[in-house]
Amino acid sequence: MSALFDGLGRQQDGPDSPPGRALTEAVAALTRPGYPCDAAHLTLFARAAERTAVGELDLLGSFPDQAARVEAGVALTVLYEPVLLSLRRLAHVEESARRFGAQTDEPRRERGEREAKRTGGGTTKAPHLSAGPS
Known part of the structure; x- marks a missing residue:
């Protein structure tokens, strides 16, 4: 998970934050049965989530x-x-x-x-x- 957070350049929350720990647990649940879920794959979804966050905060x-x-x-x-x-x-x-x-x-x-x-x-x-x- 550190590779994902490092690649995203996260400044506020990291793997040890509550959402970071939740992400780590969710990724572990995916990888246990062998589903792909590496940092490169997750970066695509993280970038989409960033765009969603911008829209949400614009609304606020x-x-x-x-x-x-x-x-x-x-x-x-x-x-x-x-x-x-x-x-x-x-x-x-x-x-x-x-x-x-x-x-x-x-x-x-x-x-x-x-x-x-x-x-x-x-x-x-x-x-x-x-x-x-x-």
Whole structure:
């Protein structure tokens, strides 16, 4: 993990910080069964996370004062986690279709709407994305 942190030039938190330790544990869980997870691979994801952090802090800057920014920072950290995860999963669907071809010619939303009409269901919701590997 030191190679990753050194390569990223982290100044505030390192491998011994709470998020650094959590990352180390998560990487260990990946590498135990033999999945690739080296510093070069993780750097790609770390750079994407840095861009996300910039956007989040830009959003916090729009709050009127320090107290509001702190409150929003805590709330948005929790509330944005499922948003970010969902955006990642949606991106996986798109990228998988681009790389490997769509498995069907009919988008899921259209199948759901057709099924709702067939069964007399009301308003359709977006389909739940698999909680499998993302």
